Each structure stands twice: as structure tokens, then as C-alpha cells.
Amino acid sequence: MLFVRSFFVGFASLGLLSGAALAQAKQPAPRPAQPQTTTQAPIPVSSEPETTTASYGAWVLRCQRRQEAGAEGRFCEVDQSIIPQGQQNPIAQVGIGRPLPKDDLRVTAVLPVNVTFPSTPKISSGEKDAGVELVWRRCIQGGCIADNVLKDDMLRNWRSETADETGHLVFIEANGRTVNIQFSFRGLAQAMDAFAKEK
Numbered sequence: 001m002l003f004v005r006s007f008f009v010g011f012a013s014l015g016l017l018s019g020a021a022l023a024q025a026k027q028p029a030p031r032p033a034q035p036q037t038t039t040q041a042p043i044p045v046s047s048e049p050e051t052t053t054a055s056y057g058a059w060v061l062r063c064q065r066r067q068e069a070g071a072e073g074r075f076c077e078v079d080q081s082i083i084p085q086g087q088q089n090p091i092a093q094v095g096i097g098r099p100l101p102k103d104d105l106r107v108t109a110v111l112p113v114n115v116t117f118p119s120t121p122k123i124s125s126g127e128k129d130a131g132v133e134l135v136w137r138r139c140i141q142g143g144c145i146a147d148n149v150l151k152d153d154m155l156r157n158w159r160s161e162t163a164d165e166t167g168h169l170v171f172i173e174a175n176g177r178t179v180n181i182q183f184s185f186r187g188l189a190q191a192m193d194a195f196a197k198e199k
Contacts, residue, residue: 054194057187061194073101076198078191082169082183092143092169092181094123096150096192105155107132108147113139114174121146121171125158125185131168159189 054061063076077097081090093110109121117136124131132154134146158167169181 054191055187056191056194058184059187059191061191061198063198074198075101076195078188078195080183082181092183094167094169094183096155097195104149106147107134107150108145109134109169109171110143110145111169111171112173113141113144115139115144116172116174116176119172121169124168124170125165126168129157130154155192158185159192 048065050065052063059078059080061076061078063074065072065074075097077095079093079095079097082092082094083090091112095108095110096105097108098105107123109123111121115121115136119136121134121136122131123134132148132150134148137145137147139145165185167183167185169183170178171181172178
């Protein structure tokens with residue numbers, strides 16, 4: 001009797017499973033969900049170039065169109081890559097510009113990562129020039145960045161230098177050695193005049 005009951009229960013369950021399988025086989029398989037695509041209008045291309053560069057002697061004026069604080073504008077800087085004679089890659093870079101249009105004019109130096117902390121890098125036009133002492137901001141993989149406000153009288157001094165006048169970027173390496181990297185002021189006055197027109 002137990003055997004018969006278990007047999008019928010097993011058979012009934014088998015029948016239910018088979019019927020469910022049969023019913024499932026007769027229904028069409030559900031289609032995979034199609035990804036919903038939203039068509040957005042392409043952003044119009046401005047007739048103004050996004051990035052421009054202009055060379056003035058040893059200096060380059062770089063301008064870029066970008067959004068800042070919800071408003072689009074041109075942000076510019078004047079810079080010089082310092083490349084030693086016989087080399088292809090720069091060992092340092094000096095730049096002058098404003099992070100935002102209302103900010104003070106700043107001078108920035110990008111130096112190799114093998115620098116000493118604490119230390120104070122300095123940019124000047126020679127021994128008689130007090131120069132600008134820079135403040136370290138951060139180090140990234142490509143170099144260490146230092147900057148400070150560039151006062152009007154210091155900029156006037158640098159702009160008035162003759163074409164062959166040499167600038168000095170002085171910093172201390174990790175081994176304690178003082179390094180004096182030289183660069184040129186040639187073309188700075190013209191580059192800063194063009195920079196002023198971009199405001």
C-alpha cells in the first residue's frame with residue numbers, strides 16, 4: 001500500500017512537471033530587453049578655435065575656451081619650456097597667468113620631482129633682482145609645482161629686460177645641491193601685451 005501510494009505521488013508529480021514543461025515550451029520565449037537609446041542633439045561646434053597658441057620670442061601664449069562657474073570664456077597663460085641645449089625634453093617650465101579672470105596674476109614653475117622639502121624656489125632676473133619666492137603647491141608624476149602672486153613692479157622689471165637678458169629659476173635638489181636653471185626674457189613683453197588683449 002505504501003509502495004502504491006508513493007508510486008502515484010511520484011507519477012502525479014512527474015505529470016505536473018511534464019505539463020509545466022510542456023506549457024512552457026508552447027509559450028514564446030521572452031524577447032531580451034532592448035537598450036533604450038536617447039537621441040541628444042549634438043553640441044554645436046563654435047566658429048572660434050578651442051585652443052590657440054602664439055609664439056613671441058622664447059614665450060608662448062596659450063589660450064583655451066572652457067566653462068568656468070557656468071560661463072564660457074577664454075583662459076590664457078604665457079609660458080616657456082626650458083630645454084637644455086642638446087636635449088629634446090624640457091627640464092622645467094615657467095608660466096604667467098590667472099587661474100580665473102578675477103584672480104591675481106601668478107607666476108608658476110614646474111620643476112623635476114627630485115626637490116627638497118622644505119625649500120623655497122625663486123625666479124629672478126639676476127643677483128640685483130629680489131625676484132619672486134615661490135610656494136610649493138603639489139607634486140604629481142611629471143613634476144612639482146610652485147607658484148606665487150606676480151606683483152606689477154616685478155613684471156615691469158622682467159618686461160623691460162633686454163633681449164639677451166637671462167632669467168634664473170633656482171631650487172634645491174633632493175641631494176641638497178642648489179640648481180640654477182637659466183631661461184630667456186626675450187619676447188615676454190610682447191607675449192604679455194597679447195595676453196592683456198585676451199581679457
